Amino acid sequence: MALPFALVVTLAMVILASDMGIRTQHLFDLSRKSLRLAESRSLQRKMERILIAINRPGIESLSASERAFRIDQFDVAISFEVMESRINISRLNDLTLGPQIQGLFGALLKRERLEARALPCAMDWVDADDEPRQSGAEKNDYIGEDVAPRNGPFEMVDELSFVRGFRDVSAFDRLRPILTTFGSGRIYLPAAPDELLDLFEDVYGPAVRNNLDDIRRNPARTIQLPAAVLAPQAQQFLQAMLLSAPTTWLVRIRLSAPTFEIQSEYVLTLTDEAGGYNRLVRIA
């Protein structure tokens, strides 16, 4: 009789001890995570200060490929992506770049088979008036949806998903990687993806695409499109759209340690003035 009793007591003690062990481990992990979080913040601050003061050669050397290094107990990975390789939808209404961006954006919407009203609705969203254009949508069309057009430039890409014609989630997810709301609105060709060149082809024809592709392959070449390819006005239009050196980057910083990982994203806008500080905005 004593043996089963001893067994039961031992088993209960083992269960209790392991349960307490798990709880203690959990509390320990929680406190260690808080400590890592506090340490990572000071490291982030240091990296922000470096980014604010960095110059163009520094960015060019860092942005060649993703860099990974170790600082204290953290593995740090930093990567740069040129924002001027995307269509800047915050410039849809821009006086100089607006028509070109509308052309490329319209071609993208057509390629991704969004509704025909998507572009007019997006234009109505950003223009200052409340008068809808043909097949567009203004304030009155959003009544009952708890949404109203901004009547100003898009501030984040996700805002586009509130606009009529962009409600198809999977189509919107396909658009997202090629859109931005940061940067000058012009395109830096050496960083442009094939998808963007496809859009140039849709708007300006295959000959322009080939020329742009050449420029992309040889970044050192001066951006000059041959006169025979386009009408002078269209060429001027396109020339205004191209950028010889990028000015805005998306910077991703990942800090990881055992049981801990934190990722932050910044938009870095370079100031070429001597002694000037870059503009750095943390977006995630």
Place this chain on the structure above:
Amino acid sequence: MNRAGLFRPAAGRRSTGVAPAGFTLIELILSVSLMALLSALLAGLFANCRKTSAAADTAAARLRTEALLRESIQSEVDLSYSSVNFESADERVRGFAIKSYGSFGPHRLKIYSRYLFQPDETAALYQLVRHVVPEGIGVRETKDILMDNIGDPVFEAYSEAAAGFVPLETLPVPPDMVRVRFRWYRNRPLSAGDIPASPFDEIVFFLSNETASASRL
């Protein structure tokens, strides 16, 4: 049967050479009382362990809530692109608002979030409520109750003249650094009279009234 035991053979009777089977009454009584004593001790130990474990669970849950609150506010301050604004009710500062790049449901947008200490239905305690609305596009705001059972929320700032912390509303201009201090009761007090005597944790966090150093430059 004799007095020596229930099952033991009587003295003087010839032994059969086989060992007697079973226990005597004394042995049984002793073992049962020992078992009862041990069980009582162990039951006390178990009950104590369960209480300790439940207390540890509650403490961990409260720590987690507090850590999440700090993390949520800190991350919004980090992502902010304007300074922290303070909101008053009944001539007392009762909340603050931050404009930041943040999450609104599944979207990443520029958002306007307000953290307010709102009196609950008893009006003796407060709830910390977070209201969020995306900037400029008129989407209906969301409302989350972050903490219940809060008492005496105070916004303070260091005053050199007073050589200590003073309520924010007594200062003419909000300073760069503000201390938010409140009591977080472990259980909801049964009546307003019980509030001061109820156990609580003191929560203190600091709000920097500067935008992130990066965007400031």
